[in-house]
Amino acid sequence: xPKGIKKxxxxxxxxxxxxxxxxxxxxxxxxxxxxxxxxDKCKKQKITQA
Numbered sequence: 001x002p003k004g005i006k007k008x009x010x011x012x013x014x015x016x017x018x019x020x021x022x023x024x025x026x027x028x029x030x031x032x033x034x035x036x037x038x039x040d041k042c043k044k045q046k047i048t049q050a
Contacts, residue, residue: 017042 010024015038022038037043 015039015042017045 011032012021012023013035014021015036017037020038024032028035037046
């Protein structure tokens with residue numbers, strides 16, 4: 001977690017598949033700008049949705 005940022009103040013995005021908000025995670029630290037989906041399940045479902 002970036003220094004000086006509290007858990008409740010972490011950046012968040014909206015998942016285009018399930019329409020739910022998701023917050024920044026340590027594993028996305030270097031690639032946060034390119035993260036679009038909250039999970040692998042939503043990422044796989046993007047192909048089947050019209």
